[in-house]
Amino acid sequence: xxxxxxxxxxxxxxxxxxxxxxxxxxxxxxxxxxxxxxxxxxxxxxxxxxxxxxxxxxxxxxxxxxxxxxxxxxxxxxxxxxxxxxxxxxxxxxxxxxxxxxxxxxxxxxxxxxxxxxxxxxxxxxxxxxxxxxxxxxxxxxxxxxxxxxxxxxxxxxxxxxxxxxxxxxxxxxxxxxxxxxxxxxxxxxxxxxxxxxxxxxxxxxxxxxxxxxxxxxxxxxxxxxxxxxxxxxxxxxxxxxxxxxxxxxxxxxxxxxxxxxxxxxxxxxxxxxxxxxxxxxxxxxxxxxxxxxxxxxxxxxxxxxxxxxxxxxxxxxxxxxxxxxxxxxxxxxxxxxxxxxxxxxxxxxxxxxxxxxxxxxxxxxxxxxxxxxxxxxxxxxxxxxxxxxxxxxxxxxxxxxxxxxxxxxxxxxxxxxxxxxxxxxxxxxxxxxxxxxxxxxxxxxxxxxxxxxxxxxxxxxxxxxxxxxxxxxxxxxxxxxxxxxxxxxxx
Amino acid sequence: xxxxxxxxxxxxxxxxxxxxxxxxxxxxxxxxxxxxxxxxxxxxxxxxxxxxxxxxxxxxxxxxxxxxxxxxxxxxxxxxxxxxxxxxxxxxxxxxxxxxxxxxxxxxxxxxxxxxxxxxxxxxxxxxxxxxxxx
Numbered sequence: 001x002x003x004x005x006x007x008x009x010x011x012x013x014x015x016x017x018x019x020x021x022x023x024x025x026x027x028x029x030x031x032x033x034x035x036x037x038x039x040x041x042x043x044x045x046x047x048x049x050x051x052x053x054x055x056x057x058x059x060x061x062x063x064x065x066x067x068x069x070x071x072x073x074x075x076x077x078x079x080x081x082x083x084x085x086x087x088x089x090x091x092x093x094x095x096x097x098x099x100x101x102x103x104x105x106x107x108x109x110x111x112x113x114x115x116x117x118x119x120x121x122x123x124x125x126x127x128x129x130x131x132x133x134x135x136x137x138x139x140x141x142x143x144x145x146x147x148x149x150x151x152x153x154x155x156x157x158x159x160x161x162x163x164x165x166x167x168x169x170x171x172x173x174x175x176x177x178x179x180x181x182x183x184x185x186x187x188x189x190x191x192x193x194x195x196x197x198x199x200x201x202x203x204x205x206x207x208x209x210x211x212x213x214x215x216x217x218x219x220x221x222x223x224x225x226x227x228x229x230x231x232x233x234x235x236x237x238x239x240x241x242x243x244x245x246x247x248x249x250x251x252x253x254x255x256x257x258x259x260x261x262x263x264x265x266x267x268x269x270x271x272x273x274x275x276x277x278x279x280x281x282x283x284x285x286x287x288x289x290x291x292x293x294x295x296x297x298x299x300x301x302x303x304x305x306x307x308x309x310x311x312x313x314x315x316x317x318x319x320x321x322x323x324x325x326x327x328x329x330x331x332x333x334x335x336x337x338x339x340x341x342x343x344x345x346x347x348x349x350x351x352x353x354x355x356x357x358x359x360x361x362x363x364x365x366x367x368x369x370x371x372x373x374x375x376x377x378x379x380x381x382x383x384x385x386x387x388x389x390x391x392x393x394x395x396x397x398x399x400x401x402x403x404x405x406x407x408x409x410x411x412x413x414x415x416x417x418x419x420x421x422x423x424x425x426x427x428x429x430x431x432x433x434x435x436x437x438x439x440x441x442x443x444x445x446x447x448x449x450x451x452x453x454x455x456x457x458x459x460x461x462x463x464x465x466x467x468x469x470x471x472x473x474x475x476x477x478x479x480x481x482x483x484x485x486x487x488x489x490x491x492x
Numbered sequence: 493x494x495x496x497x498x499x500x501x502x503x504x505x506x507x508x509x510x511x512x513x514x515x516x517x518x519x520x521x522x523x524x525x526x527x528x529x530x531x532x533x534x535x536x537x538x539x540x541x542x543x544x545x546x547x548x549x550x551x552x553x554x555x556x557x558x559x560x561x562x563x564x565x566x567x568x569x570x571x572x573x574x575x576x577x578x579x580x581x582x583x584x585x586x587x588x589x590x591x592x593x594x595x596x597x598x599x600x601x602x603x604x605x606x607x608x609x610x611x612x613x614x615x616x617x618x619x620x621x622x623x624x625x626x627x
Contacts, residue, residue, distance in 0.1 A: 262557070262594040265527075324531055325531070420538065
């Protein structure tokens, strides 16, 4: 018990979506959970919050600092929760006049409210309210430490905030409320809070955890369907890297798959937040698309001289039928390094595994989605993503997190259909909510993919745009019904 | 300047609706219409048979995306009988015509189908592809 208290005092944090600015979702400081004890995971507590879901969105991935979980809800709420007692320490609700423009009611793509996971730096929460204003709140009591300032457009559907050298980043997508799809940044040091943007003239930049930031401060984000025409600075279906230089956000580099036109023609856009990591002294990143393959890129020269040649790309993992809505890789990537120095890459995917995809270790047929792990190998300067294992079937596998040799994953249970045989495209929240089931949370052996724990039917609702956070022997997941689940080793 | 621009804009004939362009033989419009039927988009009900019909019209004019999309439908048996020889044939045709950047993708699908074919079936697919001519 003393040891446990000591470890909790030491504390591991999760201060931003994806765990770090590089979006690896790797909790390096986890000391409690391990592959031997996660079979004993339980719901330590669950907490019903009064957040109002908007369309299919509800709670975003919690941020953890010390013993406090900061949870944002799409009803424009921020909650601070004592993770030891599951008591709400404070709650902040952002009030603002109803914006004049909003997305189509019932449109799952454009909820009218807060949509960006906040970020914490130096004990201050930076939260982007649904009206586009940044609020700076003290973790301790939720009080404003600075006046709010405008960053995005009202109801503009901003994605998870990231922060680097006092500069906040976000991305926008789906043109919600008529707003542009682009990368956004603002310096906290700038008293005028000049908003700096870069617009790749593409579809939405809808990687789930926004932009990932490399060691040089370049923010990388995927671009949705669109054309590629460097002459007109049009970078659809790719990955752009932009950096704040002076008081402007400028394009530094980009990667566009050679088959971007095919991706565009079949709506298979790149829309997965990359994960950035060091490997043998070189900074690399992995990205993916709905086409269902993973790309390995160098952050110093993404795609090489022609911006179209990755260090490696995997064969198709899924999406044999070229489905635009319910198959492929969605959300984000993950990466970790084991004690032997092996670099692992993890990707979730939706839908059945591709019949040609070969992986040495798997656990039964995969029809609805799974996690695939690759080992990164290098020989004579050539890099290769080598399939290592594929998890059990998961109902719409979402981006995983890794801690201490354990992969934490979940199937969202979300109905992702956007079109119906009897009436075509009809992407509406009520029907998708009705047809969704419930999330299932899993712990897997990170080296073999073997299931070590499953929450079974304990979670009652589905997850849309939620995600996992891991710190200090606890794993957190918020669901559509605004319940925050805390998994750990000891029951309350 | 602005009135001149407005005048020029008004002078432009309005773009005909997708279906009209497709019916008039525009291969790009035919491909898009096929895709809308396949995905159930653009106000259309999902109808794989209609998707195959419009893809075929477009493919017959040499649209490589429509040709590959036909291959996908034949492989899955959507809107057409499942027929891997036909799928292979369409991927072979598409790979010949597609843009350089898309070739690897089409070849990947072609090879994936070919792996399931007997030598005789493969030869048949190649013969059909070789003899096929756009209309």
